Amino acid sequence: MKASDLFVKCLENEGVEYVFGIPGEENADFVMSLSESKIKFILTRHEQGAAFMADVYGRLSGKVGVCLATLGPGATNLVTGVANANMDRSRLLAITGQTDSHLLHKESHQNMDAITMFKPITKWNWSIRNPQNIPEIVRRAFKIALEEKPGAVHIELPQDIAKKEADIPPIEPQRVFRSGANEELIKQAAKIILEAKHPVIFLGNGCVRENASQHIRKLVEKTGIIAMNTFMGKGVVSDDSPLHLHTIGIKDADHALLAIESADVVIAVGVDLVEYSPKNWNKKLDKKIIHIDFTPSEVYTYYRPVVEIVSDIEYAIDAILDELELQKKTHPELDVFPIKEIPELFKKIMKEVDERRDxxxxxxxxxxxxxxxxxxxxxxxxxxxxxxxxxxxxxxxxxxxxxxxxxxxxxxxxxxxxxxxxxxxxxxxxxxxxxxxxxxxxxxxxxxxxxxxxxxxxxxxxxxxxxxxxxxxxxxxxxxxxxxxxxxxxxxxxxxxxxxxxxxxxxxxxxxxxxxxxxxxxxxxxxxxxxxxxxxxxxxxxxxxxxxxxxxxxx
Missing domain, CATH: 3.40.50.970 (Thiamin diphosphate (ThDP)-binding fold, Pyr/PP domains)
Structure with missing residues (x-):
């Protein structure tokens, strides 16, 4: 089949439902192939809009949102939306057309090195040079976009490559299961939590993905530990919960900042440091931080975890709850959960947040x-x-x-x-x-x-x-x-x-x-x-x- 047909079949194979974008001359073969597909093409009026649509589609569907542009100005118009998706950990694939591959080494009409341009705003990108490699490149792009932490990827398809013949089938996607949390680290985390005087749970963007919310709510309810969230963690714990201090992230204007400043242990779950700098809440470097996320923590002066648990968030939360129960049975003197009384400071913070809004x-x-x-x-x-x-x-x-x-x-x-x-x-x-x-x-x-x-x-x-x-x-x-x-x-x-x-x-x-x-x-x-x-x-x-x-x- 034609390479552009193979590309579209690979997208179908990945479960793509929509492509947002604008047709152009150098992506014409791809667009024609797409017109014969069950994938719906959403014509937008600007490539930036297409990228933002793909971004939100990725956030809400759990799939990879796909946007399309031609070469040159079409590709540059995608940049802001692609960068937004990548930094907000949204699953996105940007597809751009390109001039004939034999012209790329010299000045030619609208020729611009899109691969280099997209490199700092994507997790991975590639320019197709051999149509036989399309199944590998598409599968790799989707795998990288979806794996934690998710983000944007980019594939460039030169117009002469799109017209070539290919005789290799798409690669079937395989679901990847991450391993559970390390047992020794779970024990350490549970011990720190049991010995804490004023622990808080700090929830970020990672908690919205992979259905972690129900497990986190269980942690809050069973321990009685007060929780708060970043802007992008809103809704992980309901704002109606009496154990929730709402949103943090506006530096000195945050009521919740008072709570985290008073804490001796911060259980940071799915927190992206790009959302809210730890310098705002750990200036004295006096917090014991338990890091729970799909990936290791960023290296940062004001964020120094004493325990770093890298696994699916829901696995880690359930393992910590099991370990807390086990340690309570073997050490009855540590039976401190659920916390019977919310600290007075936390009560006052919640009261004033509600009163000011109401x-x-x-x-x-x-x-x-x-x-x-x-x-x-x-x-x-x-x-x-x-x-x-x-x-x-x-x-x-x-x-x-x-x-x-x-x-x-x-x-x-x-x-x-x-x-x-x-x-x-x-x-x-x-x-x-x-x-x-x-x-x-x-x-x-x-x-x-x-x-x-x-x-x-x-x-x-x-x-x-x-x-x-x-x-x-x-x-x-x-x-x-x-x-x-x-x-x-x-x-x-x-x-x-x-x-x-x-x-x-x-x-x-x-x-x-x-x-x-x-x-x-x-x-x-x-x-x-x-x-x-x-x-x-x-x-x-x-x-x-x-x-x-x-x-x-x-x-």
Missing amino acids: SFNDDKAFPIKPEKLIIDVRNALGENDILLSDVGAHKLWISKIYKTYQPNTCIIPNGFCSMGFAFPGAIAAKIVHPERNIVAMCGDAGFLMNIQELETAVRLKLGFITIVWCDLDLGMISMKQKNEFGKSVFTKFTNPDFIKLAESFGAVGFVVKSTEEFPKILEEAKAIKDKPVIIAINVDYSRNHVLLNDSHYEI
């Missing part, structure tokens, strides 16, 4: 305050509905205020942190979970970065909601400039008429005029099932100082 339940001021906006959105959504945050000041408010009950229902990009993520991401979320309400939260700057994908959403008849937080400013940058320099510069802009903008694409637009009408508009928007809805609302960001200087910090 104090805005009936706030009618307009422009709407961030807390009230998030409360109204939370009230409008079910436990398993999905909220996607873009990047900006609203991301910090969402992390602090939005109550999350299940993993992967509040998606906050917090590794690469690219603006423009949420809207195209919501398209993929609706494709993966058409039965759920999907809400993208965007600043008025980030929303317009990928506004062209509104046409994609309308064409696909996808009913989801985008809420645009309007303040005519790059709010987060403006806030930090004022905090450091006393003024902000070059951050102000104007906005379009969002109703006309939405309608010009064939979508539905609302502009909220009062805080009281916002919940009613949300309900009206939820009832629209066959087209995207844009809701623009003016937000009072005067309280952003709370994010950097928490008035409740000193307890």
Whole structure:
């Protein structure tokens, strides 16, 4: 068969359902082969949007999201989305076309070394030179993208190679099982936990993957140890749990930081240091850290595990629980779990977090305050509905205020942190979970970065909601400039008429005029099932100082 046909058959063999992207001249053979496949091609309006869609598809489906571009400018347009997926540990394959392989050594039209460009933002990438190697290259790409920690991979297919003949079949994927945790390290971890005076459980992005959440909840419930999560660990333990201190990750503005500072033992589970630097909570290097993750810990001055357990997280958690029970039987004096009484500091932290959020339940001021906006959105959504945050000041408010009950229902990009993520991401979320309400939260700057994908959403008849937080400013940058320099510069802009903008694409637009009408508009928007809805609302960001200087910090 033709090499491009073989490539597509290999993708089918891997269970690929969708390819997001844009056809081009140098990927034409691949696109034609794809048109004969059961794989659905989703035409996007920009390659960056395609990469963000593949990113979110990978997060929510557990499979590899696939995006496609041609050579040169098509490939460079993928870069931001691919880098975002890689740093957020999302499973993604980027496929790019290329000019004829005999032209690659010299100047030629749109020729650019995409392999070198993608190298620092992927786990692995390769350019196909022999069509007989396609099954090996595709299988290897998927294996690497899926193995912990997952991430992005890239394959380049030159147009002359795509036309050649190949007579080798795809390689069948094999499920890989990791071994259980080391028995001696489990014993050491259990002993440290039993002897701890103020242990805490610190949960990160790794806990969202591989169905670890239920095992971690069991650890929290059976031991009574207080837990907290990073932005990307939201929902691993429900925010309704009395043993959960919510989200940490905004440096001095975090209530949860008080708890982790008071801890003598930190059980760090699935924590990516890219999310939140240990320097913020282990400045004195006085914490006993138990590292539990799929991979060894990063080497970092402020993160020095005394025990490092490398295995599937769920295996490790279950083994620790079994060992705690065993040691309690053999050493009755160590029968300290479950902890009977939550420490007073932790009680006070939880009380103040809840009180501050709930104090805005009936706030009618307009422009709407961030807390009230998030409360109204939370009230409008079910436990398993999905909220996607873009990047900006609203991301910090969402992390602090939005109550999350299940993993992967509040998606906050917090590794690469690219603006423009949420809207195209919501398209993929609706494709993966058409039965759920999907809400993208965007600043008025980030929303317009990928506004062209509104046409994609309308064409696909996808009913989801985008809420645009309007303040005519790059709010987060403006806030930090004022905090450091006393003024902000070059951050102000104007906005379009969002109703006309939405309608010009064939979508539905609302502009909220009062805080009281916002919940009613949300309900009206939820009832629209066959087209995207844009809701623009003016937000009072005067309280952003709370994010950097928490008035409740000193307890």
